[in-house]
Amino acid sequence: MNRFWKWTAGILGVIVVTAFIGLSVMAGSPKDAYGMVRYALPHMHRGTLKVGSDAPDARIVALDGVSRFHIRERTHDRPLVLVFGSFT
Amino acid sequence: MGDVVQIYEDYKERADFLTVYVREAHPTDEWQMKSNVKDDVCYAQPKTLAQRVVIANDFTKRFKFPLPFGIDDMSNAANDAYAAWPERIYIIDESGHIAYRGGIGPFNYKPEEARDWLAARYGAVKHEAPKPPANIAPPSAAGAATPAAPPSK
Numbered sequence: 001m002n003r004f005w006k007w008t009a010g011i012l013g014v015i016v017v018t019a020f021i022g023l024s025v026m027a028g029s030p031k032d033a034y035g036m037v038r039y040a041l042p043h044m045h046r047g048t049l050k051v052g053s054d055a056p057d058a059r060i061v062a063l064d065g066v067s068r069f070h071i072r073e074r075t076h077d078r079p080l081v082l083v084f085g086s087f088t
Numbered sequence: 089m090g091d092v093v094q095i096y097e098d099y100k101e102r103a104d105f106l107t108v109y110v111r112e113a114h115p116t117d118e119w120q121m122k123s124n125v126k127d128d129v130c131y132a133q134p135k136t137l138a139q140r141v142v143i144a145n146d147f148t149k150r151f152k153f154p155l156p157f158g159i160d161d162m163s164n165a166a167n168d169a170y171a172a173w174p175e176r177i178y179i180i181d182e183s184g185h186i187a188y189r190g191g192i193g194p195f196n197y198k199p200e201e202a203r204d205w206l207a208a209r210y211g212a213v214k215h216e217a218p219k220p221p222a223n224i225a226p227p228s229a230a231g232a233a234t235p236a237a238p239p240s241k
Contacts (some may be wrong), residue, residue, distance in 0.1 A: 035119025047171025058166035060158035065141035084172035
Protein backbone atom coordinates (compact mmCIF):
# COMPACT_ATOMS: atom_id res chain seq x y z
CA MET A 1 0.00 0.00 0.00
CA ASN A 2 2.79 2.34 0.90
CA ARG A 3 4.39 1.65 -2.46
CA PHE A 4 1.10 2.35 -4.23
CA TRP A 5 0.79 5.80 -2.70
CA LYS A 6 4.39 6.62 -3.50
CA TRP A 7 3.81 5.77 -7.14
CA THR A 8 0.54 7.69 -7.20
CA ALA A 9 2.13 10.76 -5.67
CA GLY A 10 5.07 10.49 -8.05
CA ILE A 11 2.88 10.23 -11.13
CA LEU A 12 0.69 13.12 -9.99
CA GLY A 13 3.79 15.20 -9.36
CA VAL A 14 5.12 14.47 -12.83
CA ILE A 15 1.74 15.42 -14.35
CA VAL A 16 1.59 18.68 -12.41
CA VAL A 17 5.17 19.63 -13.30
CA THR A 18 4.65 18.72 -16.95
CA ALA A 19 1.42 20.72 -17.10
CA PHE A 20 3.13 23.71 -15.49
CA ILE A 21 6.04 23.53 -17.92
CA GLY A 22 3.62 23.29 -20.82
CA LEU A 23 1.66 26.27 -19.56
CA SER A 24 4.87 28.22 -19.02
CA VAL A 25 5.89 27.62 -22.62
CA MET A 26 2.43 28.57 -23.86
CA ALA A 27 2.09 31.65 -21.66
CA GLY A 28 5.69 32.82 -22.02
CA SER A 29 7.16 32.26 -18.57
CA PRO A 30 6.45 30.50 -15.25
CA LYS A 31 5.16 33.82 -13.88
CA ASP A 32 2.73 34.08 -16.77
CA ALA A 33 1.67 30.48 -16.27
CA TYR A 34 0.87 31.28 -12.66
CA GLY A 35 -1.01 34.41 -13.74
CA MET A 36 -3.02 32.44 -16.24
CA VAL A 37 -4.03 29.81 -13.71
CA ARG A 38 -4.61 32.25 -10.86
CA TYR A 39 -6.30 35.13 -12.66
CA ALA A 40 -7.41 34.17 -16.15
CA LEU A 41 -8.82 30.69 -16.13
CA PRO A 42 -11.35 31.36 -13.34
CA HIS A 43 -12.88 34.14 -15.44
CA MET A 44 -12.85 32.52 -18.85
CA HIS A 45 -16.09 30.81 -19.76
CA ARG A 46 -17.48 29.66 -23.05
CA GLY A 47 -20.96 30.64 -21.93
CA THR A 48 -24.21 29.14 -23.05
CA LEU A 49 -25.12 31.49 -25.88
CA LYS A 50 -25.31 30.04 -29.34
CA VAL A 51 -26.14 31.42 -32.73
CA GLY A 52 -29.92 31.80 -32.68
CA SER A 53 -30.13 32.38 -28.92
CA ASP A 54 -32.01 35.40 -27.65
CA ALA A 55 -29.45 38.10 -27.04
CA PRO A 56 -29.35 38.81 -23.31
CA ASP A 57 -29.88 42.32 -22.13
CA ALA A 58 -27.72 44.13 -19.61
CA ARG A 59 -27.56 47.64 -18.31
CA ILE A 60 -24.52 49.54 -19.48
CA VAL A 61 -22.99 52.68 -18.04
CA ALA A 62 -22.16 55.50 -20.46
CA LEU A 63 -18.73 57.09 -20.56
CA ASP A 64 -19.97 59.98 -18.44
CA GLY A 65 -20.31 57.49 -15.61
CA VAL A 66 -23.85 58.60 -14.91
CA SER A 67 -26.12 57.77 -17.83
CA ARG A 68 -27.31 54.23 -18.31
CA PHE A 69 -28.67 52.38 -21.28
CA HIS A 70 -29.51 48.81 -22.19
CA ILE A 71 -27.78 46.75 -24.83
CA ARG A 72 -31.12 45.88 -26.35
CA GLU A 73 -31.90 49.56 -26.79
CA ARG A 74 -29.16 49.53 -29.39
CA THR A 75 -30.72 46.74 -31.46
CA HIS A 76 -33.06 48.29 -33.95
CA ASP A 77 -33.30 47.90 -37.68
CA ARG A 78 -29.71 46.94 -38.17
CA PRO A 79 -27.38 44.31 -36.76
CA LEU A 80 -25.48 45.29 -33.65
CA VAL A 81 -21.80 44.41 -33.50
CA LEU A 82 -21.02 44.00 -29.81
CA VAL A 83 -17.34 44.23 -28.90
CA PHE A 84 -16.21 43.37 -25.37
CA GLY A 85 -12.77 44.18 -24.09
CA SER A 86 -10.60 46.10 -21.66
CA PHE A 87 -7.60 48.44 -21.82
CA THR A 88 -4.93 46.02 -20.66
CA MET B 89 -8.54 47.07 -31.53
CA GLY B 90 -7.32 48.30 -34.90
CA ASP B 91 -9.16 45.58 -36.77
CA VAL B 92 -12.39 46.47 -35.03
CA VAL B 93 -11.97 50.15 -35.84
CA GLN B 94 -11.42 49.30 -39.47
CA ILE B 95 -14.54 47.12 -39.50
CA TYR B 96 -16.45 49.97 -37.90
CA GLU B 97 -15.25 52.42 -40.53
CA ASP B 98 -16.21 49.99 -43.27
CA TYR B 99 -19.66 49.01 -42.01
CA LYS B 100 -20.91 51.77 -39.75
CA GLU B 101 -23.42 52.79 -42.40
CA ARG B 102 -24.86 49.29 -42.41
CA ALA B 103 -24.64 48.08 -38.83
CA ASP B 104 -24.62 49.52 -35.34
CA PHE B 105 -21.63 49.02 -33.07
CA LEU B 106 -21.18 49.04 -29.33
CA THR B 107 -18.01 48.46 -27.37
CA VAL B 108 -18.47 47.34 -23.78
CA TYR B 109 -15.59 47.80 -21.36
CA VAL B 110 -15.37 44.86 -18.97
CA ARG B 111 -13.04 44.04 -16.08
CA GLU B 112 -9.36 44.43 -16.81
CA ALA B 113 -7.49 41.47 -18.20
CA HIS B 114 -3.96 42.33 -17.09
CA PRO B 115 -4.08 44.84 -14.25
CA THR B 116 -1.04 45.71 -12.16
CA ASP B 117 -2.38 43.87 -9.12
CA GLU B 118 -3.10 40.63 -10.95
CA TRP B 119 -1.47 39.24 -14.07
CA GLN B 120 0.35 42.19 -15.55
CA MET B 121 2.01 41.80 -18.93
CA LYS B 122 5.40 43.27 -19.80
CA SER B 123 3.89 44.70 -22.97
CA ASN B 124 1.52 46.80 -20.88
CA VAL B 125 4.43 48.24 -18.90
CA LYS B 126 6.23 49.01 -22.15
CA ASP B 127 3.11 50.70 -23.54
CA ASP B 128 2.45 52.50 -20.26
CA VAL B 129 -0.92 50.87 -19.85
CA CYS B 130 -0.78 50.21 -16.13
CA TYR B 131 -3.97 50.06 -14.11
CA ALA B 132 -5.04 48.21 -11.02
CA GLN B 133 -8.20 46.16 -11.26
CA PRO B 134 -11.03 48.65 -10.71
CA LYS B 135 -12.85 48.16 -7.44
CA THR B 136 -15.46 50.82 -8.11
CA LEU B 137 -17.49 51.97 -11.07
CA ALA B 138 -15.78 55.35 -10.95
CA GLN B 139 -12.43 53.62 -11.47
CA ARG B 140 -13.80 51.79 -14.48
CA VAL B 141 -15.11 55.04 -15.88
CA VAL B 142 -11.67 56.66 -15.56
CA ILE B 143 -9.94 53.82 -17.39
CA ALA B 144 -12.59 53.66 -20.10
CA ASN B 145 -12.22 57.37 -20.72
CA ASP B 146 -8.43 57.08 -20.77
CA PHE B 147 -8.75 54.37 -23.39
CA THR B 148 -11.14 56.22 -25.69
CA LYS B 149 -9.15 59.46 -25.44
CA ARG B 150 -5.74 57.90 -25.87
CA PHE B 151 -6.71 55.99 -29.00
CA LYS B 152 -9.40 58.39 -30.20
CA PHE B 153 -11.56 55.30 -30.25
CA PRO B 154 -14.45 56.01 -32.58
CA LEU B 155 -16.90 53.24 -31.69
CA PRO B 156 -19.87 53.88 -29.41
CA PHE B 157 -18.72 52.94 -25.95
CA GLY B 158 -20.24 51.70 -22.72
CA ILE B 159 -19.04 50.25 -19.45
CA ASP B 160 -20.13 47.08 -17.72
CA ASP B 161 -21.16 47.97 -14.19
CA MET B 162 -19.62 46.42 -11.10
CA SER B 163 -22.11 43.56 -11.08
CA ASN B 164 -20.43 42.44 -14.33
CA ALA B 165 -23.88 41.73 -15.71
CA ALA B 166 -22.95 42.12 -19.36
CA ASN B 167 -19.76 40.13 -18.92
CA ASP B 168 -21.62 37.31 -17.23
CA ALA B 169 -24.46 37.28 -19.73
CA TYR B 170 -22.13 37.12 -22.71
CA ALA B 171 -19.18 35.25 -21.18
CA ALA B 172 -17.22 38.13 -22.59
CA TRP B 173 -13.98 38.30 -20.62
CA PRO B 174 -11.29 39.04 -21.64
CA GLU B 175 -12.44 39.98 -25.13
CA ARG B 176 -15.12 38.73 -27.41
CA ILE B 177 -17.32 39.81 -30.31
CA TYR B 178 -20.98 39.07 -30.93
CA ILE B 179 -23.35 40.21 -33.61
CA ILE B 180 -27.02 40.57 -32.70
CA ASP B 181 -29.43 40.61 -35.61
CA GLU B 182 -32.48 42.83 -36.04
CA SER B 183 -34.72 40.28 -34.36
CA GLY B 184 -32.62 40.31 -31.21
CA HIS B 185 -30.95 36.96 -31.71
CA ILE B 186 -27.29 36.06 -31.69
CA ALA B 187 -26.21 35.97 -35.30
CA TYR B 188 -22.50 35.58 -34.70
CA ARG B 189 -20.68 34.41 -31.59
CA GLY B 190 -16.98 35.01 -31.58
CA GLY B 191 -14.45 32.97 -29.69
CA ILE B 192 -12.89 33.89 -26.37
CA GLY B 193 -9.84 36.09 -26.61
CA PRO B 194 -7.05 36.37 -26.95
CA PHE B 195 -6.46 33.15 -28.85
CA ASN B 196 -9.89 32.87 -30.45
CA TYR B 197 -10.67 36.56 -30.75
CA LYS B 198 -11.02 36.96 -34.50
CA PRO B 199 -12.52 40.24 -35.68
CA GLU B 200 -12.10 39.04 -39.25
CA GLU B 201 -14.91 36.55 -38.63
CA ALA B 202 -17.25 39.41 -37.75
CA ARG B 203 -16.08 41.17 -40.89
CA ASP B 204 -16.84 38.03 -42.89
CA TRP B 205 -20.37 37.97 -41.42
CA LEU B 206 -20.93 41.59 -42.40
CA ALA B 207 -19.38 41.04 -45.81
CA ALA B 208 -21.64 38.07 -46.45
CA ARG B 209 -24.60 40.24 -45.65
CA TYR B 210 -23.66 43.56 -47.17
CA GLY B 211 -20.80 42.79 -49.49
CA ALA B 212 -17.11 43.35 -48.97
CA VAL B 213 -16.26 46.91 -48.01
CA LYS B 214 -12.77 48.21 -47.45
CA HIS B 215 -12.10 51.85 -46.82
CA GLU B 216 -8.68 53.30 -46.35
CA ALA B 217 -7.35 52.43 -42.91
CA PRO B 218 -7.90 55.24 -40.43
CA LYS B 219 -4.70 57.01 -39.49
CA PRO B 220 -3.52 56.41 -35.93
CA PRO B 221 -3.55 59.44 -33.64
CA ALA B 222 -0.54 61.67 -34.36
CA ASN B 223 0.26 62.12 -30.71
CA ILE B 224 -0.87 59.36 -28.45
CA ALA B 225 -1.51 61.09 -25.18
CA PRO B 226 -0.36 59.26 -22.08
CA PRO B 227 -2.98 57.93 -19.72
CA SER B 228 -4.40 60.49 -17.36
CA ALA B 229 -2.59 61.12 -14.13
CA ALA B 230 -5.37 59.44 -12.23
CA GLY B 231 -4.97 56.34 -14.32
CA ALA B 232 -1.23 56.12 -14.50
CA ALA B 233 0.27 57.47 -11.32
CA THR B 234 -2.28 55.94 -9.03
CA PRO B 235 -3.78 53.30 -11.21
CA ALA B 236 -7.50 53.71 -11.44
CA ALA B 237 -8.14 55.15 -8.04
CA PRO B 238 -10.63 58.00 -8.32
CA PRO B 239 -13.12 58.45 -5.52
CA SER B 240 -15.82 55.84 -5.64
CA LYS B 241 -19.37 56.79 -6.47
